[in-house]
Amino acid sequence: MKAAPSSSGAPVGRLLARHRGVLIAAIVFLVLLGTVDLISAGPLTYFDIAFLSSGGATSALAAIGQTIVILSGGFDLSAGAVISLVNVVLARSMDPMDMEASVVLWTAVGIGIGMLTGAFNGFFIAFLRLQPIVVTLSTMFIIQGVTLLVMDKPGGAVAPSLGTFYLGDAVTGWLPMPLVVIGVVLLAWLWLKNTRLGTAIYAVGSDADAAAAAGVRVAWVRFLVYVIAGGCYGLAGVFISAQTGSGDPLVGNPLLLAMFAAVVVGGTRLGGGRGGPLGSAIGAYILMIVVNILLVLNVSAYYSTIAEGAILILAVLAGSVSRQSVLARQLRMLGTRLSARQAGTLVSQLRQDDRRLALQRDARPRGAAERPSLFVRNAEILRYALPAYICFVIVVVVTQAWLGGAILNPGYWNSLIVLSCFLAILALGQGTVILTGGLDLSVPWTIGLCGIILAGMVKGSDAALLYALPAVLLLACVIGLVNGLGIVFLGLSPIVMTLATNGLLQGAALLYSNGTPDGFSSPMLRWFMTGKIGVFAPVVLFMALFVIAAVTLLGRTPFGRRVYGIGNGVRAAELSGIAVGRTLVLVYMLSALCSGLVGVLLTGFSGQASLGMGDDYLLPSIAVVVVGGALITGGRGHYLGMLGGVLLLTGLQTLLAGTTLPYATRAILFGLVVLGAVIALRDKKT
């Protein structure tokens, strides 16, 4: 800020500075490629490059689409599902015997399907002003259902002409076709970027209000962004079809998390406004070449997720090494603090006198203005929390009408609350993180590791539970501390840091359990989850206390106010004297503690711990928070709303489980109901 770049200074320098993210990603990629070349037996040949280029192309194409969405300030969880859908549609409708099947036609079909799903997303996000994360999550479920309707198991065939075209050489022996495809997409983006729409995308991502004030039609820009991104996913789907030559309804789903990692590694900032697709494409290749690195280094299976996590962190850290990086700033601040301590000028070393200005007390009689009614004071909370509860009531009534034995059946309510308790606890942790504008992706293996260690320590003994429980919860706090420190002091994006931690924890769980978790929960813990006091399990009473504690924590404590403060604006929070770093670390510790507690309770519920026991809780933990009215970018949301989201989702799943509808139909219904629930949440037109 202080030193504006001198206009006569080298334009090269400015150019470098502007594209630092991309450049560093490219350097990291080249270093990794060089490493592979150096350690592996033979020199890298054209074939290696060709394989590598086709291996990373699907992720790269999808990451380009995701980047455009993120640049505009959005978020798209449906990307992986769209890839699967395009794959099965092509594998089902193409004639494998037709050697001359038109590449242009089927590519257009794939891109068209992608754009249609993008238009669906875009309509709800741009014109109904719903939150991207929850719209695309619903779309993800709906598309997964449709995909299974098109093809319920792997099979089908894609005409070979597609494979010949997309996997062949553009220039024999010199240039593989996948790189050309990615290049063409990037060139198209380059053209788009310099049109009015391109400028508008960056503008909307930086500040939607400012963009609107400058005359940008924000809604249309957002809509188009999702359509364009959908086209990219469609092309990725076409590419994976060409590459695999067949259909698999699950092929695209696991690409989702890697896609976000690729975007962040490529130097694009989550939240919008900065970065670009080129970096993301390189990021996708960085993540893919890690596979080769692990192979040449012969990293053993149990360590592979640890190594991946470490590489992810290092790659991002390498990208941020500069005088302006958070780490450098933290170190400088540490230095300043130390010298201040030596000079004796540190605030805590000054005399603790009351130095406040002596203001005259307000003499007007208090209470003259009547306090607004409870309803008015909590109108905003109600507006965002109520839709979830209303939908929940509808679901319960439908359950009663369809399956019977719900409203008047205490067993139903008991099951519902016991099943809800896991998500309700996670909602506090994930919800608090989201209130500060972050995201915790380390939930699955924090649950898994804590559950496995607890079962291993307890081995069925109630006495052991007395020391195992605090030990495990302490471990959870340490996990959260690591997350928090990485985010605050290394300046890593929460997504990268917690994703990496998740990998580290998975490796730790495998090493600890040797692949076979042993031990089981003690009788007391099992009774707590599955026993009965009257008609209810003890955990139901615990949940009542937990909800009160959670509401108090977020609504009535300084900690809660700081969380909301940070969510509404980090800079503003800093200036009002909130210790942002310390609060954030605490927030991630709270989230890990909640995950650890869920690990313990799940172990009690199932009787034992198993690897992967937390895998199914990540996306729901985010969904309930948003369905409950919280804003994914932080600052808005109430725990009671999130609780409503938990009840709605659990009630809906209970209803669907009681039916004999096929899974595909259930997934579609689930998506539609969630989407319906949040339509009521839409923001007022600004």
Added chain:
Amino acid sequence: MRFLKGLKSLAACTALAAGIMAAGNTAGAADKHKIFLSMSYIGNDWQAEAANMVKAMAAHKSMVDKVDLQVQVAGPNAQRQIQQINAMVQAGAEAIVIYPISPTALNSVIKNACDKGVKIFAYDGDISEPCAHNISIDQTEAGRVTAEWLAQKLNGKGDIVMITGVPGTSVDDLRTKAAKDVFAKYPDIKIVGEAVGMWSQAVARTELSKITATRSWDQINGLWTQVGCYTANAMQLESGKTPEQLLPCAGEGSNGGRIQMLPVGTEVEGAASPYAPLGAQRISYASPPYSGALALKLAVAALEGQDVPKRVTLPLPIVTNETVKLCNEGTWEEMKAGCNAFLPSLVSNPGWFGSIFSEQTPEIGLAAALVGQPEP
């Protein structure tokens, strides 16, 4: 305890490694076959157990001089497995043993590997590319046999609940369709609930809790599951049922389920309810986790010039109340004599998969599945 055990095995490994290095000077690594294992997601019980058995097979004294095995994990992402197999071919693999993430998505990369003379062995899941060797059970038969058992137990009449696997996979589809075809032949058998169990005891419990939220156990007559019988029995006990009242359940080959099948009162070391003999009416089947180890053995045989069939259909490991028998130590010899359930004091995880015996793999027993140690 575990830590100590770990230390001990570490010490043993170091000693072993030193020994190998000393021997290596004379033997030379050049005549070892370079074989890679490409696994899927390692974070679940079945995968970890299968990995242990493959490692044990490679460490057996009959193999250790012949095989240079490298294990790599691809995660759940088929793209990465494609990349991994390519890299393995480039790294000079003679054979690749694969747990295929997708039966179809790997076809072109595997065709390419075969063309370069690499032998491909897929275990558990199948690969449809014809040049690959497939080692697995007949999933359709698994679905059919177990459904017929349940229908007969119910005398062709009753309300049943189905817990299926991972939707969108061939294994789940074949099993579930075969079972439904059987049930369709009995007009009085009604499927009243169907939940996606993801082949996990933990998921089976949440799904069964949802089903029993609106339908009590008294309104169900039997269960057909892919994984979940152990949990279903535990839940019935929690709701106040006695062991005699447990519903007949066709389901997975977890050791917990096998122990529950033993008659009430059987003396079993380390048993604690619900991981205890209950006399539960069960048929227990599984995709056996030894298939990876067998695939490795066959790969070595193929590299040594033996003729190995493209399709090895493993015998369906079926255990019923009539055939369940407790093992004392779990050596291969003992299992050959017919035992098929393991003491909870040895296998403390009830979800652990018990179908580890194969006529063809005398190299591996219980210790292989638990800690990756081959038979002596």
